[in-house]
Amino acid sequence: MSDIAIGKASADNGIFRGVTIILMLVIGLMGFAGMILLGAYAPDLRSGRNGGAHALSNAVTGYSGLVQLAEATGRHPRILRSTHDFDTEDLLIVTPESGATDISAALNGRETKPTLFVLPKWQTMPDETHPGWARFTGLIPLHEPIGVLSPGVRFTMQRYRTGGGWLTSHDPDVRFWAPRPIQVITGIEQDNKNQDDAWRRLTPILTDERGNMVLVRVGDGPLYVLADPDLLNNRGMKDEGQAAAALGLLDWMNSTGAQSVAFDVSMNGFGHSKSPLKLLFDPPFLAMTLAIVAALALAGVHAFGRFGPPRARQRALAFGKAALIDNSALLIRKAGREARLGGRYAAAIRDRAARIFAVPARLRDGEIDDYLDSLKGQRRFTDLAQAAEAATDRHGLLEAAQALHDWQEEKNR
Known part of the structure; x- marks a missing residue:
């Protein structure tokens, strides 16, 4: 006896046609490749809408408004996700959100390149009704902004309520209105033996009505520290005068040969993650990946062209x-x-x-x-x-x- 069903099978009786199978394979391969790519680069593609204080955030404490303003005025801002991109003549703006953030990568090798550190001020929580927004819960403990540049330099700082008024500036084109409350640098801890001697000299750039420093240059190089972030964050950008002053300040701090303004987000948790899977899609290993894909594609084409559709099995003993x-x-x-x-x-x-x-x-x-x-x-x-x-x-x-x-x-x- 035979195990083949009675009757001759027709070529059209298959569950799937050849074109359907090819289409399913193409869609499956594209989906698999997309899954691999997203798995490799998903951490690098995060939008940053977490309500934090960084250049990707549209919260009140973020700096996306300044980035958009710089883009609209032809200053070509760049978002840096890797510390390897810090070797640039452009002004580098670093916005650490706590005193525990490791900022050594932004200091090493930039002794003669302009760098601005914006100290943290506000403690916030995500706004559940508006994704990407944040609500104030209070001021961050003062030891957090003091610890940003520690132990290389430790400032003495204070906060107080001000009645407003203009901040004193060394550049007449840069005029800021004092935020409320204001966070200022009053000096430097002289008894700290771990401080770098080259950073003990503070040069005030912006001061309040009491003579306290809001923006200061540390040492003799172009290293700047902004004590109060409300001058540059989204809260400050809602005022036209503050926004114009912010652009003037960036131009004043930027170097002569600069072509843009660089905003770092790697220290805010949005840097390029290290993954062995990413090596497959980055040079020089990308050429090997493309060669393997081409070889697999040729093998698939050869398989379809060599064997063709499967033939139906014939009965051992035919009828009739x-x-x-x-x-x-x-x-x-x-x-x-x-x-x-x-x-x-x-x-x-x-x-x-x-x-x-x-x-x-x-x-x-x-x-x-x-x-x-x-x-x-x-x-x-x-x-x-x-x-x-x-x-x-x-x-x-x-x-x-x-x-x-x-x-x-x-x-x-």
């Missing part, structure tokens, strides 16, 4: 008279007995011709042959029958059988 005849013929062919069937084929033609041509029933074998030979035609039946019986190979048998068939057709006309 035709199948029985085919099986019998196959057995005779394998046994090598085809040439011995000439006489039997001639006998079968004789019997059929006797019925067709109404040969009298009283006639026997030899008399039947004489009667068939007497029929009009170019060839005689007995000659064709002897040729079929005398055939010794398959080719000769085929010619003799064809001649008998043609003789019969000729007599039927």
Whole structure:
């Protein structure tokens, strides 16, 4: 018995057509590749809408307003997600959110390049009703802004409520209105033995009505510290005068050969993460990845072109008279007995011709042959029958059988 279902399978009876399978493979491969890419770069693509105090945040304590303003005025701001990008002549703005933030990468190698540290001031919590917004919960403990540059330098700082008024500036084009409350630097801890001697000198840039420093230059290089972030954050950018003063301040601090303003977010937790998976998509390993993908694509094309669609299995034993005849013929062919069937084929033609041509029933074998030979035609039946019986190979048998068939057709006309 056979394990194949009865009936011949059609080429259209498959569950999926070839085009459908190819489309499914393409969609699956694209989805898998997209999943790998997102898995590798998802940490680097975070929007930063967490209500923090950084250049990606649109919260009141964030600096996205300053970034958008700089972009709109042709200052070409850049968001830096890696400390490897700190080697630039552009003004680097760093906004650490706590005193525990490691800022060493922003100090090393930038002794002659402008760098601005904006100290933290506000303690906030996410606004549940507005994603990306933040609500004030109070002022951050004062030891947090004091500890940003520690132990290299430790400021003495204070906060107080002010009645407003203009801050005193060394640049007449940079005029800020004092925020409420204000956070200022009053000096430097002289008894701190861990402080860098080169940073003990403080040069005030912006001062309040009491002479306290709001913006100060540390040491002799272009290292600046802004004590109160409300001069540059989104809270300050809502005022047109404050926004204009902020742009003027950035231009004043930026170096002569600068082409843009750089805002760091790597120290706020939005830096490029290190992942072995990312190596597959970054030079120089990207070339190897593309070569592997091309090789797999060629292997797939070769597989489809070489093998094509699968063929349906045939039954071991087919049904019907035709199948029985085919099986019998196959057995005779394998046994090598085809040439011995000439006489039997001639006998079968004789019997059929006797019925067709109404040969009298009283006639026997030899008399039947004489009667068939007497029929009009170019060839005689007995000659064709002897040729079929005398055939010794398959080719000769085929010619003799064809001649008998043609003789019969000729007599039927």
